[in-house]
Amino acid sequence: MPYSSRYAVGDTIAAIATPFGEGGISVVKVSGPEAVRLAEGLLRSRRRLSEVPPRHMLHAWAIDPSSGEPLDEVLAVRFDPPRSYTGEEVAEIHCHGGCAVSQRILEILLQLGARHASPGEFTFRAFFNGKMDLTQVESVLSLIRARTEAALKSAARSLGGAVRRRAESVRERLLRLAAWIEAQIDYPDEDVPQAEVEALASELEGICEDLEDLLERMRAGQLLGEGIRVAIVGRPNVGKSSLLNALLKEARAIVTSIPGTTRDIVEGVISHKGIPIRLADTAGIRETIDEVESIGVQRALAAARESDVNVLVLDGSDDLTEEDLRLMEEFAHKPMVVVVNKLDLPSRITPEGVRREALRRLGRDLRAEVLEISALRGTNVEALKEALVRFVLEGEGGLQEALSSTPRQISCVLDSSEHLKEAKLALDEGLGLEVVAELIRRSLEKLDVLLGLSAQEDVIEQIFSSFCVGK
Template structure:
């Protein structure tokens, strides 16, 4: 899809850095760069061979004032990220030179790129499908090696290939059924229906296998929302510091030190935890602490995982029992802390109340039991299986929703077949499933959805 205008944006992060990059893409990219770039011995941007770098200066053509020394990288269409002519100006990474060079590109024929417009052009020009384009932002936002591997696999087309295979299989079934409709004299309608039923069952199994990865994929992409709760002074903040391997939260012997919510990302063996340390849950007359307790309870209810910390050196209190009752419907790991002290906690009662949940004995002070906690978290995320290194995960809510809708259409097609209805009705459901799967890769998706997806990208990508 040819784009008539040329876009420009800063492609590096905001702030000071050693290098900053202004990226141009479009039919006038070289012309804009020619107006600003002064290479050695009068070399212009249009003189630079594709995929090579030239040294020179950016000047303001109105005054011939030198703005900065730069390296100019030229990538001619179609061998570029957008499949258009692309020019990158690598200058010093301060706000002033970046802003000045960007302003000059805009004054000489380019317009400011919209969020994600470079990747959107890569999609519109056929270099990436929609699932691959969405993987670009996942790579940028990846917080662990595992989430990075998943995003890179998606960018390489791992998920897209599986979706295309499913769509091809559905299309083959549609063709077979339509042949039965078009040539009734051949008496192949019954055979086509039997083959369609078998094929649909295979497709349902394949989609179920993909959907089974959705929870793990979402966690790797967004982080496992984890909340640490317990009474004041049981070691919640000490646990957070131990997992972070730094002193992030204030630790004292005074109950109620943590009054607000402390939120951090923690890398637990490749699993990103969005971990929250909360105010200790107890009855209090302190207004500020009371607000903190209420917020802790609210966060606890929506968390993916609750780490309940109990004090091994003290008997269970009414507050402890109340919290144990509150957690019956949630994913919980119970941590019996302070096991370096004489144990007075009723362990049998805790185990009975938390039947089927992991109960671990730890001492944050001595660092014991933390390895077991990390392994328990990993086992929970991967459902007790070894973390796959190259499998395609469904990590995107949009993808999971499309898969579920496609699955429902296939289930409807199977029910229609089982009811002995004509192939025409089966084809309607199959085609609906085919179109839903196409929304994942962008082959059957509307412009409004495309615009929404790329609006989440940063400017310059």
Template sequence: MIPNDNIIALATPSGAGAIAVIRISGEKAIDIVAPFFQSAYGKDLTKKKSHTISLGHIVDGGKLLDEVLVSVFKGPNSYTGENVVEISCHGSPFIQQQLIQLFLRNGCRTAEAGEFTLRAFLNGKMDLSQAEAVADLIASDNAASHQIAMQQMRGGFSNEIKSLRQELLNFASLIELELDFSEEDVEFADRTQFKELLGRIQKVLKGLIDSFAVGNVIKNGIPVAIVGEPNVGKSTLLNAFLNEERALVSDIAGTTRDTIEDEISIGGIGFRFIDTAGIRETEDVVEGMGIKRTFEKIEQAQVVLLLVDGAKLRANNDKLKNIVVDFEKIKNRNPQKPLLLLVNKADTLTEKDKENIAGALSEVRYISAKTGEGVEDLQNKLLEFVNTGALRNNETIVTNTRHYNSLLKALEEIEKVQFGMEEGLSSDLMAIDVREALYHLGEITGQVTNDELLGNIFANFCIGK
């Protein structure tokens, strides 16, 4: 059931600012604001055209509350599909609350989290995946996540799903028709075309499912663990990445006793760097807990940077052997995880030193976290671990876990139908699997939904959206 009452909320962040925007949506939104708005030019707000802005004052019983700009959007040509009024007032928290309380006393109620976007969905202004993209757009903090959210909000992903679902629905209708004439042994659905459609749907679904691995890390940031022995320059490298003194640096081994995390954008992709406690034998209980957490972060990271002190490797074959053992130990424990071996303090090494190190260690990259030498090349290498080709080509990338789960279930049902065709199963059995596939595809765009699902989705929105 579509609600028809009038809701109000602050649409800009709470707190003091230059300007604040208060949003009201509902059938009587304009009528509620009009009695309290005195136009600077004597205009009647109820007679203003849609998508216009009026300058004036909000007055309550002769008391002037603020000078404002009032924007009017008449349904269905508004964000929510209802009449919408947006009041741009001065950003004093006191003024904000005075205006909100005024309209709460005169026909409005406080909007719930995401209720404006929920009404947009219920009024057919956008489908469910587009509504979810609104929240992703607000939360985007790098170019890649912004691009994906914008593409989804424009309907790229949902149009692809709707097209597949419609084609499948057409064939499902023909199969259902066959069941009505089962005694006459007729086929309305061309099995060859149906088989081709299933193959195409399977290919698209697998592509979307595979894209989730990339989309998920882009949306949440790619965790990169910086590990190594104490005092090899891990914290200095983190500071070099962040271009600020984020981590405490000293010559005392064991300075970093817990993991330090921060996120930066490289080439439009978010990377979350984790500076870990140095790995060594220690009797210090607190430091030992930090080292234990280091190994936990290695397991959670998408990429591991093993940093070693180049100055200590100089002509030290035993040290080189230990590094080889550590490198192989981490690599064998995480065979699918990118692992880069970085020799730090390259500015202190001669070419002969590098030849000696290269003889014992393969796939070495030289950097100087202190001077910044090699850091830019390292950032470019990290970008290679992310499939940015899909972003450049504007391919659909799945970032939403709910969509991913529905795609998996839809693919499972499609594969059941394919198996049924190969085994010559009856149409009524295949029809059941087709219906299930249609159901799961419909869940993504909101063609199939329920109150519990909507509640879970929109509870994650901010109040004013």
């Protein structure tokens, strides 16, 4: 049973579910055993809320019980357990938008005996009552925060239980394997029929593949929510800041002809095909004795390490330098797009030339797209955006089936999958069924943490504390 000392359960809670400020309507939500009775304490209408069928709107007046004065003309609705968001009895009062009315209705409900809900408390009750697992809880937040349509879709899939169903199916298969091993463990290993050991090995492999597939979709979902982190790097004066400005279509970063202009990281976010691209313009990388610039160079290198993909900018009006090749070598191990800038000037570098030099330097083909652009004129900047999202579309197994997820979820699935790979290895190496069983048990534990079946109190509280009041 999920537990949290922050949230009590069993009493009736109330909160305003809509944002503070002016709007068409505001919704005051009440959940708990007394929800309908408390709402009836301030509603006047021809029928009582408890007499109307659940999920049917009732037209009513909200009355201030202390004065008998009408407050607002409202609509009210009730949901009976377990068919409500929290799984409990729920009443909602939909009043006119604006702060005063909803605030007064809430105050009356509190006077009548409701407790003001803490942030995320309605969702905690949904989790507590088994209406949602922890992955669905986290996708509520992703849904609220989604900034693009693609992110919204992947959050909706996770909220619908796509991660939960896949994790549960793996869990059930693992439980079956664990039970089978349990039954064999009393026999010496050599007595277990070889065919059955082979079946175990192939089932383990199949489950590992399912987890890998789940991971790929979750990573894609995370990229959709968080965006692709892109670091624009290169030696000084090649046009990195000009490129950032061209991508953002605004003069965000300072551009001058003096090498070493950018010192700190300059950030901006754009969106292409529904995928957020988080850009970081960085200081030109070179050896320097200037203390400020040198810190900037360290930050540039850190940004390039932490990014999902790097854009290495070269100055096409200049010769390819030793520094350019050194940077290419340094970043070649991760996704990269090489940009030959200043296409509007007479060119001294071609994409073919870049590939030839890279082959000589790296001893293998450059696994990166090479694009010619002009940051000054905006030529081919769209093609660069396209190349950046293509990397995600191809690298993360497509976004059609992306599932929104959090780093916590990804690390649970990753750990679970690692333990299973170890289990498979242990089986192949004949380490004995007891070792295999122990590794399967560890893998199962990680799935339990993922779903919140055995989540610790601090993890639960950390997740719910990022919610707003009324959710």
